[in-house]
Amino acid sequence: MKAIITVLGQDRVGIIASVSALLAENKINILDISQTTMQNVFTMIMHVDLEGSSANIPDMSKKLADLGNEIGLEIRIQHEGIFNAMHRM
Secondary structure: OEEEEEEEEEOOOOHHHHHHHHHHHOOOEEEEEEEEEEOOEEEEEEEEEOOOOOOOHHHHHHHHHHHHHHHOEEEEEEEHHHHHHHOOO
């Protein structure tokens, strides 16, 4: 199953490393990543594959939200199909 992870918040050192480490611990593969910083606001979108992981989206939603709270960011995960449906014109 594929999903989209979004990260938003004040820029600081180690954001990508922290999120990537949590994904690696849960055997989630990063398929694509885009990030930018605009006026000290960090934004990142990751396309990930949970196929090799025992974690599911609700589990990862909690883990990512906890990490976000710990490092001062908003981190969300959505099933790829739901993300695409929400952003279809």
